[in-house]
Amino acid sequence: MSLNSRHLWHFHGGLKLPSNKAISTSKPITKALLPKRLVIPVRQHIGEAGKLQVEVGDYVLKGQVLTRASSYVSAPIHAPSSGKVVEIDELPAPHPSALNTLSVVIETDGEDKWIDLTPLNHPNTKSPTELRQLIRQAGIVGLGGATFPTAVKVNVGPQAEIETLIINGAECEPSISCDDMLMRSYAREVVSGCGLIQYIVSAKHCLIAVEDNKPEAIAALHAIITEKALHTIEVVAIPTIYPTGGEKQLIKVLTHKEVPSDGFPSDIGVLVQNVGTAVAVHKAIRLGEPLISRIVTITGEGVLQPQNMEALIGTSMSELIEQSGGYHKDAAKLIMGGPMMGFTLQTDHLPITKGCNCLLVENTAEQTAEAMPCIRCGACATACPAQLLPQQLYWHASSKNFDQVQDYHLFDCIECGCCNYVCPSQIPLVQYYRFAKTEIWNMERDRIKSDHARIRHDFRQERLDREKKERDEKLRKKKELLAKKKLADAAAKESDGKTTEIDPKKAAIEAAMQRVKEKKAAQQTEKTDATSATESSDEQNTQK
Amino acid sequence: MQFKTASSPHIAQQSSVQSVMYKVLLAMIPGTIAMVMFFGWGVLVNIILASVVALSCEALMLLLRKRPLKPYLLDGSALLTAALLALALPQLAPWWLTLIGTAFAIIVAKHLYGGLGFNPFNPAMVGYVVVIISFPREMTQWVPPLLDDYTLLTFNETLRVIFWDELPLTYGWDAITMATPLDTVKTQLGLELSINEIENHKEYGSMFGSIGGFGWEWVNGLFLATGLYLCVKGIIDWRIPAGIIAAILVLSNLFALYDYASFTPPTFHLFSGGIMLGAFFIATDPVTAATTTKGRWLYGAGIGIFIYIIRTWGSYPDGIAFAVLLMNMAAPLLDYYTMPRAFGHRWNEFPHHHLGDKDEE
Numbered sequence: 001m002s003l004n005s006r007h008l009w010h011f012h013g014g015l016k017l018p019s020n021k022a023i024s025t026s027k028p029i030t031k032a033l034l035p036k037r038l039v040i041p042v043r044q045h046i047g048e049a050g051k052l053q054v055e056v057g058d059y060v061l062k063g064q065v066l067t068r069a070s071s072y073v074s075a076p077i078h079a080p081s082s083g084k085v086v087e088i089d090e091l092p093a094p095h096p097s098a099l100n101t102l103s104v105v106i107e108t109d110g111e112d113k114w115i116d117l118t119p120l121n122h123p124n125t126k127s128p129t130e131l132r133q134l135i136r137q138a139g140i141v142g143l144g145g146a147t148f149p150t151a152v153k154v155n156v157g158p159q160a161e162i163e164t165l166i167i168n169g170a171e172c173e174p175s176i177s178c179d180d181m182l183m184r185s186y187a188r189e190v191v192s193g194c195g196l197i198q199y200i201v202s203a204k205h206c207l208i209a210v211e212d213n214k215p216e217a218i219a220a221l222h223a224i225i226t227e228k229a230l231h232t233i234e235v236v237a238i239p240t241i242y243p244t245g246g247e248k249q250l251i252k253v254l255t256h257k258e259v260p261s262d263g264f265p266s267d268i269g270v271l272v273q274n275v276g277t278a279v280a281v282h283k284a285i286r287l288g289e290p291l292i293s294r295i296v297t298i299t300g301e302g303v304l305q306p307q308n309m310e311a312l313i314g315t316s317m318s319e320l321i322e323q324s325g326g327y328h329k330d331a332a333k334l335i336m337g338g339p340m341m342g343f344t345l346q347t348d349h350l351p352i353t354k355g356c357n358c359l360l361v362e363n364t365a366e367q368t369a370e371a372m373p374c375i376r377c378g379a380c381a382t383a384c385p386a387q388l389l390p391q392q393l394y395w396h397a398s399s400k401n402f403d404q405v406q407d408y409h410l411f412d413c414i415e416c417g418c419c420n421y422v423c424p425s426q427i428p429l430v431q432y433y434r435f436a437k438t439e440i441w442n443m444e445r446d447r448i449k450s451d452h453a454r455i456r457h458d459f460r461q462e463r464l465d466r467e468k469k470e471r472d473e474k475l476r477k478k479k480e481l482l483a484k485k486k487l488a489d490a491a492a493k494e495s496d497g498k499t500t501e502i503d504p505k506k507a508a509i510e511a512a513m514q515r516v517k518e519k520k521a522a523q524q525t526e527k528t529d530a531t532s533a534t535e536s537s538d539e540q541n542t543q544k
Numbered sequence: 545m546q547f548k549t550a551s552s553p554h555i556a557q558q559s560s561v562q563s564v565m566y567k568v569l570l571a572m573i574p575g576t577i578a579m580v581m582f583f584g585w586g587v588l589v590n591i592i593l594a595s596v597v598a599l600s601c602e603a604l605m606l607l608l609r610k611r612p613l614k615p616y617l618l619d620g621s622a623l624l625t626a627a628l629l630a631l632a633l634p635q636l637a638p639w640w641l642t643l644i645g646t647a648f649a650i651i652v653a654k655h656l657y658g659g660l661g662f663n664p665f666n667p668a669m670v671g672y673v674v675v676i677i678s679f680p681r682e683m684t685q686w687v688p689p690l691l692d693d694y695t696l697l698t699f700n701e702t703l704r705v706i707f708w709d710e711l712p713l714t715y716g717w718d719a720i721t722m723a724t725p726l727d728t729v730k731t732q733l734g735l736e737l738s739i740n741e742i743e744n745h746k747e748y749g750s751m752f753g754s755i756g757g758f759g760w761e762w763v764n765g766l767f768l769a770t771g772l773y774l775c776v777k778g779i780i781d782w783r784i785p786a787g788i789i790a791a792i793l794v795l796s797n798l799f800a801l802y803d804y805a806s807f808t809p810p811t812f813h814l815f816s817g818g819i820m821l822g823a824f825f826i827a828t829d830p831v832t833a834a835t836t837t838k839g840r841w842l843y844g845a846g847i848g849i850f851i852y853i854i855r856t857w858g859s860y861p862d863g864i865a866f867a868v869l870l871m872n873m874a875a876p877l878l879d880y881y882t883m884p885r886a887f888g889h890r891w892n893e894f895p896h897h898h899l900g901d902k903d904e905e
Contacts, residue, residue: 012887017555174555248887261888318545327545334547335554344549362554370615372561373661377830378781379559381837386887391835392879409886417553424559425661431551 006236009256011249013383014241015418017340019213021177024299024306029181031310032323038106038314039351040066040077041093045141046148047073054104058085063115063290066104069136075149076139080292080312083108094317094336094350096343103351106314117288128200131285135200138284139291139354143276144168144179144245145337147355150277154200156266163269165203166254167194167278169210169217170238170245173338176358178295179275181308183210183217186279191224193278194233196285201271205232207254208275211244212237242340243416247272249385261412276357296352298324302331302361311352317359318348330363340417372425380419380429386412390419394429397436402443405436413437475522482518483511561660565620567779572627572825575767579631582689582759584696586635589706590642591627597646598626605655621660625649628668628826632818632865633675636685636721639707644678645671665872666832669865676860688722688751689759725757726817727861729808738805756815764820771824784833785823787844788851789814795852807856819851822864827871834875838882846871 043049050067054060060079067077087105095101123131136151156162167190171179183190190208198206210218221235238244238253248259250272257268265272273281276294283289292313299306304325311320317334321327335342337358348359380390388409396405413433420429487507579587602622606613616622629645649671657663676683687696697705697712697720704710711717723731728751732742743752753761775782792813799807813819818826827833827847834843847867854863 252887258888261886263888331545332548333550333554334545335552337552339555340553342552342554344547344552344554346547346549348545348547360554370612372615372619373659375561375564375621375661375830376833376835377564378835381835381884387884388886389836389879389883408883409889412886412888415552420553421555422557422559424561424564426556426560428551430553434551 006234006254008236008238008253011244011252011385012387013381013385013418014243014249015383015421016240017174017242017421019240020175020299020339021180021213024175024177024297024308025180027305027307029185029295029308029310030323032312032315032320034081034108034110034112035312035315035319036108037316038080038083038108038312039091039316040080040104040106040314041091041351041353042067042077042102042104044077044093044147044313044353044355045075046146047071047075047152049102050074050076052088052104054085054088056085056088059083060085060106061113061115063117063292065290069149073149073152075141075151076137076290077104077313078139078290078292079106080314081106081108082111082113092347092350094345094353094356098346119288120285123196123285124199128202131196131200134285135281137290138280140277140280140284141291141354142274143280143294143354143357144274145341145355145357147353150273150281153273154197154271156201156271160266161269162201162203162266162271163205164255164271165194165198165201165206166250166270166272167197167206167208167275168245168247168250168272169208169214169221169275170250171214172211172240172242172245173340173342173358174242175299175360176297176338177299178297178308178357180214180217181297182279182295183214183275184220187217187220187224189279189282190221190275191228191230191233192286193275193280193282195230196281197271197273197278198232203271205234208233208235209238209250209254210235211240213240242418243385243414246385246414246416248414261409291354294352294354294356296320296356297358297360299358300335300361300363302328302333302363303359304328313354314351316348317345317350317352320352321348321359321361327361328363331361332364333362335360335362340421341415371427374423374425374427377424379422379424383418383422385416385418386414388413390429393436394427394432397432400436400439402436402440406440410436410440472522475518479515479518483514486514487511561621562619564779565624567777568774568825569620569624569627571770571774571779572631572767572821574770575763575821576627576631578759578763578766582762583635583687585699585702586637586687586697586706587631589702590630590633590635590637593639593642593706594626594630594633594646595623597643598622598650601647601650602655605651605659609655609659611659616660619660622650622654625654625668625671628821629671631821632668632672632826634683634685634721635687636702636705637675637682638685638709641675641679641682645675647671648674661831663831664875666826666829666868669826669868669872672865673869676865684723684727685717685721686724687720689757722751724817724861725751725760725812726855729812730855730861733806739808740805752812753815755811757812757817760817761815764815767820767824771820774824780824780828781830781833781840783837783840784828784844784847787841787846788819788823788827788848791845791848792819792852795849799856813852813855817855817862818864822847822851822868826864827868832868832872832875834878834882836879836882836884838884839875839878842878842882843871843875846874 048071051070052067053065062079062082064079065076066079069076083106085104086107090100091103093101132151132155140150141147142150169179169183194206208221218235218237225233243249244253251265251270252258259265260267280291293310295308296311297308298320303321307324309320334345334348336345336356339360342360374391376391384390392408393405393410415430417430423429599622602617603613606616626646629649633642649667653665653667653670654663701712728748729742743749751758755761756764771785774780793810796810796813800809834840850867850870851863854860854866
């Protein structure tokens with residue numbers, strides 16, 4: 001067994017956390033009941049929302065396209081089951097902002113009737129570009145929670161050479177076990193997906209990284225790899241240290257390389273994909289099935305029968321919790337994601353989305369004791385996996401020194417929560433960092449806006465100047481023409497009568513005086529022009 | 545169902561400022577007991593007196609500053625300041641000396657700068673420096689350690705000396721106090737005696753133990769042991785005491801090698817005076833120390849160097865308080881210039897561009 005022969009590295013800091021995973025892994029994955037109503041948010045990924053392809057009243061089949069990707073960084077959504085589109089409206093969705101988002105509501109007909117699927121039995125006969133297209137059409141996004149469109153991520157470009165494909169099965173957050181159960185139950189599909197992605201990005205080898213607290217998953221994957229005699233795919237058991245499942249931390253552990261702060265993993269020849277994503281890729285390419293369901297961990301002391309469920313995207317969270325025995329009488333806090341990085345939801349009447357890996361219900365909602373002042377103990381810096389100085393960040397963020405806070409590399413913070421966890425003063429550090437980031441983004445946006453306004457103003461000024469010049473030029477030409485004509489007329493008159501000698505000097509003076517007069521007049525008209533112009537632009541502005 | 549919302553992370557470790565402070569206080573108990581055994585009840589009286597003063601001043605300042613009383617009075621920081629200062633004072637220091645030192649530490653050095661977490665200087669050491677500069681004579685009222693020629697005062701006698709300045713009938717001041725070993729070495733070296741001569745002196749020789757000052761070596765040994773325990777438990781940062789001890793070892797070895805007759809040997813440096821208390825319990829006050837890994841090494845080394853300089857060439861017998869305060873001043877600078885390399889950044893990246901921008905303007 002080559003499991004532990006591979007040399008591994010460490011990232012700085014991190015925490016050993018109580019895993020709390022066993023309570024949700026005792027039962028096999030349960031298939032959730034087909035809901036009557038599915039609410040599918042149009043935008044469940046990072047990037048632009050797709051363009052709607054259906055209208056209210058349409059009958060849709062399972063797997064039918066509801067939206068098409070509207071730009072490069074975008075992903076389509078599909079009908080998770082057959083039925084009628086009954087509503088397309090702004091509806092609540094699980095998002096930290098708690099804002100409503102455009103969603104398609106399908107009333108299922110209970111038949112769960114698929115569209116015609118076109119399985120692909122020999123993917124190697126297709127080019128990587130064609131396979132990437134299939135991934136894109138299947139609406140696959142990063143299922144580890146980041147929800148970045150996978151088709152974009154696997155398009156590493158011609159310059160980048162991927163040495164190592166890492167399939168992330170670390171699942172380092174406590175309580176979450178959906179990837180663990182997925183690897184145990186769908187090891188074959190995981191490995192198949194790995195092979196497909198490896199082919200698409202032409203990676204030399206593929207490492208499936210699993211924390212060593214998931215021996216069943218490791219054994220299942222290893223069995224498949226041995227059975228198929230795959231020499232370029234390897235399961236690696238990595239130490240259980242939070243947040244080893246973070247993309248950058250995982251790369252460090254496996255390759256000792258650090259993703260540059262301003263770069264991407266592909267810059268150092270690495271690509272990371274989640275195990276769930278690998279299964280989705282397998283389904284999309286080999287079976288032709290789009291991403292319409294996912295595995296969700298329903299867990300926490302606030303749920304009576306914790307378990308993992310395979311649920312259709314759009315299923316209401318309340319239904320899943322009901323099918324998991326319902327709430328404990330003291331249930332007080334609903335978290336989407338894990339206890340370290342998940343965010344709380346106000347209500348459970350929200351749909352499961354592609355990025356929803358876990359619903360964690362906790363009984364104690366009251367926050368810990370009032371925060372004490374920072375005593376600069378440095379426990380946060382010891383724990384920080386990004387090698388930052390969290391207490392300096394906190395100091396500058398709380399006093400709104402946004403330049404300083406960026407000096408201390410605020411934007412390298414991955415908000416893993418380690419500093420917050422160890423802080424003896426119980427300071428909500430991550431909250432301060434989010435605040436500072438948001439403020440800086442807002443400032444940046446305002447700056448771009450004002451820059452834009454200034455450029456527009458400069459352009460307008462330039463245009464006015466140019467127009468004025470053009471007018472002057474026109475006027476001057478007109479006058480010249482007039483003067484010439486006058487001179488010619490006078491000459492003609494004189495030649496008519498007695499031949500008086502033309503005094504060229506006098507004529508020149510006369511012409512000059514004439515010009516001055518005309519110029520003055522012209523200026524007068526320009527001024528009125530200019531004022532009327534500004535007035536009209538002001539009007540436009542107010543109309544805006 | 546409706547739920548309450550909160551910001552992540554949703555779990556936290558069971559640690560608190562309070563538990564850190566009390567663990568440090570507990571770790572000081574063995575060394576303190578040794579001090580009471582060798583130097584008498586005065587040690588304990590000082591600690592109790594300083595604690596009462598510190599908590600009263602803390603409460604007063606919290607009231608004036610309109611801060612909640614309970615969390616701050618219970619956080620243990622005022623008690624820790626009081627204990628550290630009390631251990632640094634002479635055992636028979638008059639009550640008002642302890643009062644002035646402690647009150648200054650809490651009111652001025654701590655609360656006028658913003659209270660817990662905001663004071664740039666170690667409050668206990670500020671209090672100590674205030675009294676040693678203002679009342680140099682009273683600050684020499686050290687009790688000799690349990691020696692044959694001297695007798696320790698009883699508890700009652702101690703109280704009378706401290707609070708009413710009444711000496712027991714049979715004794716004079718000279719009979720119950722004497723200079724500390726560090727002080728003696730300094731004076732006698734000034735009188736051109738060699739280290740060897742001082743250690744074997746008929747009058748002073750008995751105050752030297754096997755490795756440090758008699759009695760002091762036990763006190764330092766116990767503070768070293770419990771300090772190491774705190775380091776292992778991660779409650780204090782081991783780099784600061786390591787830096788201090790390393791610096792003193794290097795300097796004292798160098799000079800003793802150069803001239804062993806006129807420079808005190810390394811072991812005597814480490815096991816006399818308040819070195820171990822200073823290194824493990826005073827200098828490690830996180831609020832006033834450097835916070836980066838490299839910064840803490842430098843901070844510790846700086847304290848060690850200053851202690852050696854002050855002990856050897858300065859006008860005070862021990863220099864821990866001055867050394868700590870001097871390095872407190874340097875801590876923000878140390879932190880700035882020893883920032884760790886952030887993940888995914890190159891080594892030489894340094895947060896300088898904003899300063900640079902201003903220069904260009």
